[in-house]
Amino acid sequence: MAAEEGSFKALNENTLVDYIKATPSLCSRLGNDFGNLKIKEVGDGNLNFVYIVTTDSGSLVIKQALPYIRCIGESWPMSKERAYFEAITLQEHGRWCPDHVPVVYHFDRVMSLIGMRYLAPPHIILRKGLIAGIEYPLLAEHMADYMSKTLFHTSLLYNTTAVHRQEVAKYCGNLELCRLTEQVVFSDPYKKSEYNRCTSPYLDEDALAVQKDDALKLEVAELKAKFCERAQALIHGDLHTGSVMATQDSTQVIDPEFAVYGPMGFDIGAYLGNLILAYFSQDGHADAANDRYAYKQWILKTIEDTWKLFEKKFTSLWAENKDGSGEAYLSAIYNDRVFSLAQENYVKDLFHDSLGFGAAKMIRRIVGVAHVEDFESIQDAKIRAGCERRALEFAKKLLKERRGFQTIDAVIVAIQEVPF
């Protein structure tokens, strides 16, 4: 053992057993009982290895990052330090929102390995639930809770600038993952790139049109600058519907390995943008038994409720903490009427940021490298392309005209007005 201390080793379903047995914090989660031990690799994600570990007396999940991107291979190296940023973010976000973040049992920085709570069935990845047409009555409430608490408590509305700058510095180290976002979200879709793909030949022209759309590219430049420069809060950084696991009464946010101090709207937009993608994909999942009409209405209502509840919870947290340690709006300056105005301004900007980032996230899922299962699972390419085109047209409009939207209701109306 001693010889290997301090060195990284990629584990597998077999070697993981010894690792667990040698790690007290993991053993205890299994009740120190290895009867009926089962280990199964389930990493359906793009980047890492995820193992579900169960025994007669307990369960846990092990996630290990390798020094490259799993789905591409060693040809695309990627710092395995991302596991460190994922672990400390699960802990920090978990501190503010324990109801919606899995507990971290163990973290091994050298091994880039996290042990965390196993989100047992019926938890499934939200994106799969949305494809299956499952309604989640508490989803809006839960996600609004998660986003408001994590973003508020890691911003200057809650922290001193001293704490803030220290944390910003720490997360600057997650630069490789940020660079991936910069490339695949803000750059590749707007230029020729070997990585881009689309539902060809149907969307070939549409993809080219994105690359020639000056107005769109100018807006994207602003968003990219905001992503790279603005340390507003500790964001999850990859908050799509594949980073959420849900049941009818539980909602859990996983996989914050892209975490960084960035614009809050990047998280809110990623999430809402992916819900809008789910909406536009529904027509591709409709069949004789289910036209998905009611489900589309439920998605729209969930989008509306998510933003409205977020706004309510976020401004409430702010109001409750206005005499606290946050240094952006000192209560000796901002009180009474001007406090409400300050909140209004802040939330309005955040709303427009969210729409912009959300739109950018939608576009990149249609003409960039990484597509979403919502569309990919539509077998008929022509039908898929039709769904994608409507989503793309809406996203382009939203990105360019976002400042014209004053309410989420107006956004919902615009979604419904996209012509077939």
Added chain:
Amino acid sequence: MAAEEGSFKALNENTLVDYIKATPSLCSRLGNDFGNLKIKEVGDGNLNFVYIVTTDSGSLVIKQALPYIRCIGESWPMSKERAYFEAITLQEHGRWCPDHVPVVYHFDRVMSLIGMRYLAPPHIILRKGLIAGIEYPLLAEHMADYMSKTLFHTSLLYNTTAVHRQEVAKYCGNLELCRLTEQVVFSDPYKKSEYNRCTSPYLDEDALAVQKDDALKLEVAELKAKFCERAQALIHGDLHTGSVMATQDSTQVIDPEFAVYGPMGFDIGAYLGNLILAYFSQDGHADAANDRYAYKQWILKTIEDTWKLFEKKFTSLWAENKDGSGEAYLSAIYNDRVFSLAQENYVKDLFHDSLGFGAAKMIRRIVGVAHVEDFESIQDAKIRAGCERRALEFAKKLLKERRGFQTIDAVIVAIQEVPF
């Protein structure tokens, strides 16, 4: 010696001699000749000790930071690590603009001590030159050169995001100095504070009005957030006319101890705002022999030229480097017509930021803790208050209406329209 290695010691005119003699990089600057050695402390600044060292064969300046603010004393502690940030910024800015930044000969982090080029007479502090009514024909050209080169080359227009995040992290350590800015520029003037002062009783009402001006406070909140959150470039952080030493043909920028990755407009605004303060102070320096009319016109022309030359140099640097390593606007995306549009948008935002920060810097010099010699040297309090009030009224207007100004010419017109 060994016993003291690694420990900080505040030097004085006497103990500095031994320090210099024990430091080869300093000795060599004095030609290794201590004949006629003279050491004189000249720190007219607020924070640190500055020694001019001359011998028959050479000269240099030594600047030492103590762990508190000099003009206040040990009751206001302040990290002496500020000397480290000053030293590395002099080096980084000097790398991009050697013509306008003094060379660093020596840096001792433990001692918080910098050895640098002595800017010999006729160099004087620009603020003193402005008070004396001296015209500097090359000032606009030089300062535009300094600001465009230092800001451009430390931004994402020139650097990769990897370099950028590394540098941002490093400068997060300068948080104590940033906190001082946050307090004295963006907070204290807008609330009751034991530190605030103004030309009393004349400006008492004006100072109170600032604290009651909701529209003003909402704008200041936006600027404060930008200062705390937006890592756009390595800014000097304290670029007023007291941080510039000038002759008829030389312009040198000193004292970047407040350096941090922040919004570019903070530097440009600080500098232009202090020129505008100089303008409004001139009536207090007019006498029978010199009504200062021509000099006021020269200041206005200098403000106009500084911005116009800055814009020209900055966009030229950008155009020259558009196929370089900068990652904000990849040339595969932003070329031809859209490149010009992108530049226009960027510069327009920067202009409005600069006006906002400039206005905030003006306001804090009239109703905050630290005033400027331009006004302080006006003996007659009533005349001084009159000058200050006009500057304050203009600054408030500029802060609130900055987005309405499309050109620097419009700003110049507005300055001249301030009623007596």
